[in-house]
Amino acid sequence: MTRQELFEQIKIKQSFLCVGLDTDLNKIPSHLQKVADPIFEFNKQIIDQTADFAVAYKPNIAFYEALGPKGWESLQKTLDYIPKNIFSIADAKRGDIGNTSGLYAKAFFETMDFDSITVAPYMGIDSVSPFLSYENKWVILLALTSNEGSLDFQFSELKNGKPVYQEVLEKSSKWGNPDNMMYVVGATRGEKIGEVRKIVPEHFFLVPGVGAQGGSLEEVAKYGMNSRCGLLVNSSRGIIYAGKGTDFGTEARKEAKKLQGEMEVLLNQYCY
Template identity: 80%
Template sequence: MPKSNRGMNKAELFDQIKQKSSFLCVGLDTDLTKIPQHLRKNSDPLFEFNKQIIDATADLAIAYKPNIAFYEALGPKGWESLQKTLEYIPNDIFTIADAKRGDIGNTSSLYAKAFFETMDFDSITVAPYMGVDSVKPFLTFEGKWVILLALTSNEGSLDFQLIASKSGKPLFQEVLEKSQLWGNTDNMMYVVGATRGEKIAEVRQIVPEHFFLVPGVGAQGGSLEEVAKFGMNATCGLLVNSSRGIIYASQEKDFAAAAKVEAMKLQQEMSELLDKYCY
């Protein structure tokens, strides 16, 4: 059974950031073809890999973000690995279901039930482009968070997110402004890509108090310094994700130790940036 009563409010999240001098989110994008060979004979290689990564990085990470695709692609066994991983993550570490769900009301309600009740994640990434009735059902769960896609780091984001609306504003800005009528700073965050460094300041101006989930640092080339300079606020306001750069730092038996080294490099830089831009 999943752990009960997971949940973390904004103050508790900032408290964890201060305690660990870190705003690191470790992405558990666990690919069966990339994990060390010696683990593949294990009865549950995905969970064993995740377990060792968590053991190595839990003192440095504020959040863990399993990308759901890596688990659901494996069918029931993958979902089992995901559930075991979620249960293994300490309750004082924020959990993100990177599922990018979003559909009409009754379907969104069931997606929300799946990830917030059945599995008991703290948060879920949600696509906003079907509008309020696709997002609101996720916001009815007390103590849970929606992380709304706003300005992403992939190349294809330019296809739609920067197109001017009828008002002349880029579409991502319309999403930010409209969505503030749906949620608040205690139940809604935004995905803002690190590779759009020059845009982070624009996003922060529109939503000054919200937390951002920031992908794109590390393997995708985003600058942690830029993210902090343009995106940090008085409660930090950032969860910066690194996936491949940490979990695949080594494909040998020392993979967990190598992951810790890479996580520690980021944490040390984050500690300096917190002193510089937050405290």
């Protein structure tokens, strides 16, 4: 999917919602355990109910690979079911030396045909560039995350006086461009999102941490939006586990619609 196509979907749906498909076999409703592929059936109903409001879906790969071959089958079926006009994200956090990264890229961009993949920048350009060689595919680079452990390294000051996350942003923005690279920027960092936006004004941000993790959607929009939105805000547990019973799909739809309504207001406030 191209950058322009993503902009168009945001404008059509008045939404920058990404639904995280962190589908846990132990948390899905019990009545689904009787079907042949509970994970896919759960995802299918979530997609059916939320596709009107979502511009992206983000399966967290760990939830699938933990189940072995059956999990990978469920993941592929889920990817195939996502409508083609909705951006797909493999939340895999890959990143290794060049030849290995090349095979990761082949796995997720050719074999599975995701639109994008999350990548760790720690090993530098040769671990990231293989992913950037694919046309109309995206690297979503970890920049400033929302977990507590992010304080261990990301804010450490280098000899040049810059924190590590800022160095990552400045260097990596020269590896790719706004048409093939996004950044993960955690919602719980508040005004830090604004600092990141100054460094990379045109890039998309994938923003986790809204909802169950306590991040503020309004703050994310205030500090992170650019003139064309430039945001994909993820909600996982808050949407997919909104309901516990046979009505889980309709409950997920209510939560997705609620977020889309809030996003529409913010888009008109900050972009249009």
